[in-house]
Amino acid sequence: MAATSAAPSPVVLERGFVxxxxxxxxxxxxxxxxxxxxxxxxxxxxxxxYLVVSGIFRLVIAFTADSLTAGVRWLVGILGALIIxxxxxxxxxLAGSLVVLAYVIAFGWIxxxxxxxxxxxxxxxxxxxxxxxxxxxxxxxxxxxxLFLPGLAIVTFLIFGGWMLIxxxxxxxxxxxxxxxxxxxxxADAAAPAAS
Numbered sequence: 216m217a218a219t220s221a222a223p224s225p226v227v228l229e230r231g232f233v234x235x236x237x238x239x240x241x242x243x244x245x246x247x248x249x250x251x252x253x254x255x256x257x258x259x260x261x262x263x264x265y266l267v268v269s270g271i272f273r274l275v276i277a278f279t280a281d282s283l284t285a286g287v288r289w290l291v292g293i294l295g296a297l298i299i300x301x302x303x304x305x306x307x308x309l310a311g312s313l314v315v316l317a318y319v320i321a322f323g324w325i326x327x328x329x330x331x332x333x334x335x336x337x338x339x340x341x342x343x344x345x346x347x348x349x350x351x352x353x354x355x356x357x358x359x360x361x362l363f364l365p366g367l368a369i370v371t372f373l374i375f376g377g378w379m380l381i382x383x384x385x386x387x388x389x390x391x392x393x394x395x396x397x398x399x400x401x402x403a404d405a406a407a408p409a410a411s
Contacts, residue, residue: 229392237387244380251373259309262316266302270295317365320372321358328354 247254273295277288305312328351334340335347342350361368 230394233387233391237384240380240384240387242384244377244382244384247373247377247380251370254373254377255313255369256309258316259312260306262312263302263305263309266298266305268302270297270299270302273298313369314365317361317368320368321361321365324354324358324361328352328356328358 273291276283277292277295280288280291283291301315305315331340331347331351331354333351335342335344335351338344340347
């Protein structure tokens with residue numbers, strides 16, 4: 216008769232997941248700081264690939280979505296084709312795609328800042344009105360800085376992101392669920408038949 220092994224405890228699985236997640240974050244943060252060129256190359260490559268895949272997805276929708284009107288299907292299809300072209304251009308000019316990515320972030324922050332300020336003035340915000348206006352101003356200022364200094368912004372994002380990954384990984388290690396006596400007993404019981 217074959218010995219059956221007990222399933223691992225959920226706590227053991229959860230601890231393993233937390234440890235793997237934390238160590239991955241630390242490793243990625245260190246890699247970003249030690250090999251910034253390779254990290255930026257990878258980010259640029261992923262950005263270009265994302266654009267191509269996103270464009271293909273929109274083309275598929277344009278050709279297959281029966282619920283859309285003809286005008287919307289044309290619009291989605293044209294947008295998809297343009298996004299594919301942008302992705303191909305980005306993949307052929309990785310440094311340029313990083314600058315474009317910085318511009319996307321800059322415009323996102325500027326538009327978000329405008330919306331936050333508008334929400335502060337109209338009262339349509341979950342924050343206190345004054346805080347929405349202040350947050351909007353900070354967001355616009357940050358967007359303008361990124362817009363005019365995209366190279367510096369990219370390097371700053373990389374350094375900040377690397378250190379944040381390391382900090383998050385270390386902090387995650389401190390949130391490990393405690394080993395419980397039941398989990399230890401289950402682990403010992405699972406190992407006992409294998410030793411016999």
